[in-house]
Amino acid sequence: MAEESNFVEFKNTGRIWAIGSIHSNIKAFNSIKKFIINNFEQDDKLVFLGNVIGLGVSSKETLSSILELRLNLMAKFKIKPSEIVFLRGAQEEMFSKLLQLHIAPNPVEIVNWMFEHGVDKTLGSYGLSKEEAISVSSSGTVVISKWISKLNQILQENPGHKEFFLNLKHAAYSSSKKILFVNRGVDIKRPLSAQNDCFWWGYQDFSKINKPYNSFVRIVRGYQSNQNNELELSKNKVVCTLFKQPLTNNIIFSGIFRENGEIIELFESN
Numbered sequence: 001m002a003e004e005s006n007f008v009e010f011k012n013t014g015r016i017w018a019i020g021s022i023h024s025n026i027k028a029f030n031s032i033k034k035f036i037i038n039n040f041e042q043d044d045k046l047v048f049l050g051n052v053i054g055l056g057v058s059s060k061e062t063l064s065s066i067l068e069l070r071l072n073l074m075a076k077f078k079i080k081p082s083e084i085v086f087l088r089g090a091q092e093e094m095f096s097k098l099l100q101l102h103i104a105p106n107p108v109e110i111v112n113w114m115f116e117h118g119v120d121k122t123l124g125s126y127g128l129s130k131e132e133a134i135s136v137s138s139s140g141t142v143v144i145s146k147w148i149s150k151l152n153q154i155l156q157e158n159p160g161h162k163e164f165f166l167n168l169k170h171a172a173y174s175s176s177k178k179i180l181f182v183n184r185g186v187d188i189k190r191p192l193s194a195q196n197d198c199f200w201w202g203y204q205d206f207s208k209i210n211k212p213y214n215s216f217v218r219i220v221r222g223y224q225s226n227q228n229n230e231l232e233l234s235k236n237k238v239v240c241t242l243f244k245q246p247l248t249n250n251i252i253f254s255g256i257f258r259e260n261g262e263i264i265e266l267f268e269s270n
Helices: 026-039 059-077 090-098 107-116 119-125 130-137 141-156 161-166
Strands: 007-010 016-019 045-048 084-086 171-174 179-182 218-221 239-241 253-257 263-268
Touching (some): 016 026, 107 119, 107 130
Antiparallel strands (some): 171 179
């Protein structure tokens, strides 16, 4: 994929809706989905900030629900595909690595590590067992390749799922370059084009940002690993985090923003 295709610039923007990490919590997402359908307007844009899947047991169903929302909004408002964006989060990155397991130097270690971080739940939602994957990972390249083909076939049988994983973006921003959307963070010492995997694995000093990053006066992210849950206070900071620890709280945070970085509204799932 060409480097420029990793980023999306929102043009002719009314408002920008941003959805924090869902982690396959379909019940909470469907309440957010209903609110979006009832309040979305012409020229609005929508960005999912990564970690749509993982941790919970309903990854496949959640992804299907998200893709249904995308189709509904595109049909109703004549939205271009580039105006509804899916960012790559750590969960999507790890699941995508499963599809490349045959070229991994240490597949057993990689699979075990990913399963410790919730990827086994996503795999299970597609009908494949954790035990089979662990066994396959130690069985050589040929066996792994056959298993990957099986997983790819399952993805193909679910409309839009394969395309979802092939078209994940690294970041999105307004044409004004005032607001930036990422999954977890950026290395403030590097330009966007040199972030590597900081977008979804994070950067240790990111939460300490107290001044604009280049021209971006607002950075909206969909995940944080610490317990510093200050959603309301984020209105007065550069970084706005649409996520609340712990992971077990089953709440999805979302927001509506203007292209100049202004926060219009922050809200959570019912």
